[in-house]
Amino acid sequence: MAEQERKLHLVPGAEGRTLGDLGDDDLMLLVKAGRKDAFETLIRRYQEFVFGFAARFLGDRSQGRDVAQDVFLALWAERDRYQARGSFKGLLFTMARNRCHVTARGRRTQRTKLDALGIDPAARPTAPSEPIDELVAAERARLVQSKLAELPEKMRQALILRYTNGLQLDEIASVTCSPLGSVKATISRGLKRLGRLFEQEAQ
Amino acid sequence: MKCASFEEMVQYLDGTSTPEQKAALAEHIAGCRDCAALRDRVSATAQAIAARPGEFCDPALASDVLELVRLGQAEPRPSLWQLWRERLRWSWVPLAAGAAAAALVLFVVDTDDGEFHTRGGAESGDAWVDLKVFRATATGYQPATQAIRADDALAFAYANQSRDRYRYLMVFARSEDGQLFWFYPAHVNVDSDPESIAICGDCATTPLPEEIEHPLPPGLLRVYALFSRQPLRVSAIEARAAREWQAAGAAELPRLSIEDTAQRQVLLQVRRAILDASRAE
Numbered sequence: 001m002a003e004q005e006r007k008l009h010l011v012p013g014a015e016g017r018t019l020g021d022l023g024d025d026d027l028m029l030l031v032k033a034g035r036k037d038a039f040e041t042l043i044r045r046y047q048e049f050v051f052g053f054a055a056r057f058l059g060d061r062s063q064g065r066d067v068a069q070d071v072f073l074a075l076w077a078e079r080d081r082y083q084a085r086g087s088f089k090g091l092l093f094t095m096a097r098n099r100c101h102v103t104a105r106g107r108r109t110q111r112t113k114l115d116a117l118g119i120d121p122a123a124r125p126t127a128p129s130e131p132i133d134e135l136v137a138a139e140r141a142r143l144v145q146s147k148l149a150e151l152p153e154k155m156r157q158a159l160i161l162r163y164t165n166g167l168q169l170d171e172i173a174s175v176t177c178s179p180l181g182s183v184k185a186t187i188s189r190g191l192k193r194l195g196r197l198f199e200q201e202a203q
Numbered sequence: 204m205k206c207a208s209f210e211e212m213v214q215y216l217d218g219t220s221t222p223e224q225k226a227a228l229a230e231h232i233a234g235c236r237d238c239a240a241l242r243d244r245v246s247a248t249a250q251a252i253a254a255r256p257g258e259f260c261d262p263a264l265a266s267d268v269l270e271l272v273r274l275g276q277a278e279p280r281p282s283l284w285q286l287w288r289e290r291l292r293w294s295w296v297p298l299a300a301g302a303a304a305a306a307l308v309l310f311v312v313d314t315d316d317g318e319f320h321t322r323g324g325a326e327s328g329d330a331w332v333d334l335k336v337f338r339a340t341a342t343g344y345q346p347a348t349q350a351i352r353a354d355d356a357l358a359f360a361y362a363n364q365s366r367d368r369y370r371y372l373m374v375f376a377r378s379e380d381g382q383l384f385w386f387y388p389a390h391v392n393v394d395s396d397p398e399s400i401a402i403c404g405d406c407a408t409t410p411l412p413e414e415i416e417h418p419l420p421p422g423l424l425r426v427y428a429l430f431s432r433q434p435l436r437v438s439a440i441e442a443r444a445a446r447e448w449q450a451a452g453a454a455e456l457p458r459l460s461i462e463d464t465a466q467r468q469v470l471l472q473v474r475r476a477i478l479d480a481s482r483a484e
Contacts, residue, residue, distance in 0.1 A: 036269060036272065039269070039272075040269060043264065043265040043268055043269075044265050047259075047264045047265060048254075051259040051261060051264065052254050052259035055259060056252070068261075069264060069267060069268055069271070072264075072268045073268060073271055073272070073340075076268075076272050077343075140251075144252060148252065160252065163249050163250075163252040164252055164253060164254045164259075165254075169217070169219060184219070185210075187213065188209065188210045188213045188214075191209075191213055191245060191248050191249060192209050194248050194251075194252075195244055195247075195248040198247075
């Protein structure tokens with residue numbers, strides 16, 4: 001049976017509460033009514049989730065931020081179509097993942113162009129004064145990203161949601177619409193495979 | 204207790220094993236070097252992906268989004284299909300009238316020398332074809348009628364009522380400073396020399412499949428659609444454009460003198476990228 005949309009009503013008692021106290025669906029109800037302060041509350045609540053997922057998924061902080069911005073703009077534009085079913089986070093995740101795919105496709109084209117010119121987009125000039133710790137951290141981050149990118153998408157996705165975004169297993173199952181057992185197995189297999197890739201790199 | 208499997212160790216570290224399992228494994232690890240090493244390995248792998256505190260916290264993100272909302276960059280827009288359907292209702296009158304007028308003066312001469320030649324009445328085919336430019340935004344497409352932003356991705360749709368006369372298309376743009384930007388065919392490799400894309404020979408407004416972004420310089424931009432009977436090469440068009448448009452600005456470009464082609468132009472004003480512009484204000 002199709003899931004029914006929750007009926008939402010702003011009751012007088014809710015007026016004394018701050019926006020931060022309201023749930024996602026309640027905030028979206030206000031957003032649908034054009035309340036930008038409610039929209040801002042939602043952005044602040046989920047920007048780290050969307051930005052973190054997209055940046056890790058794409059392996060590029062700047063592109064991850066663009067995706068996050070794009071997701072929230074689309075959310076505002078499509079606010080009238082939002083259905084309150086208690087799955088706001090899942091919606092954000094789906095929007096972010098789809099936009100990551102589009103970005104990754106565009107990047108492949110760009111990569112081809114830059115290859116022809118002999119330019120490495122990852123190579124960025126390093127200031128001589130950059131502390132050694134930051135250089136090591138940056139190098140390590142590049143290694144992690146390159147190894148993550150070698151994993152199958154579902155595995156990478158589950159690992160990012162669990163360890164970058166800090167979602168609980170049942171939350172991951174909910175946002176990815178996957179059975180809990182399958183999420184557990186995917187994460188376990190993913191960690192094993194990623195660990196092996198790190199070991200191979202170290203040898 | 205025997206040594207833990209990889210899965211059991213993940214569950215232990217994730218806190219999803221039962222309290223009894225957790226206590227038994229903790230006791231085992233204390234006396235088992237292999238299991239302690241496995242624990243460290245699993246933990247290090249998970250830590251490598253974990254976000255550092257504040258790594259993805261960006262307070263400016265919310266204000267940037269709200270600024271773009273204020274600037275009207277996130278208003279619901281019709282999809283490309285809706286736009287095309289809408290446009291079809293109106294596009295037939297001028298297109299049909301133009302085609303009728305064109306039929307009166309059109310004549311075709313075939314040549315065997317493979318060179319391009321200008322022929323009288325060659326422009327008449329222009330009335331059978333059309334090019335529409337759209338700018339992609341966060342949630343859909345808007346017709347690019349006059350102004351676009353430098354960071355806009357562009358999408359295109361063509362109409363071709365030539366009854367199979369024109370089967371190939373090129374879409375490119377020339378900026379005010381004389382640079383050429385290729386949209387179709389994709390010119391991604393400087394050593395390659397791609398040719399026109401094949402198109403439907405007789406169809407109403409038809410979308411081209413991609414959104415394409417070029418680093419467009421601010422100023423006037425002339426988007427050019429070149430419909431032809433045979434596929435043309437990028438190098439040939441670039442050479443001809445360099446020759447014929449050498450002294451021309453983007454505001455007024457003469458038609459390329461290429462035999463048996465239909466050509467359409469769209470003039471756009473390129474403005475600075477939205478965030479650059481709003482921050483500068």
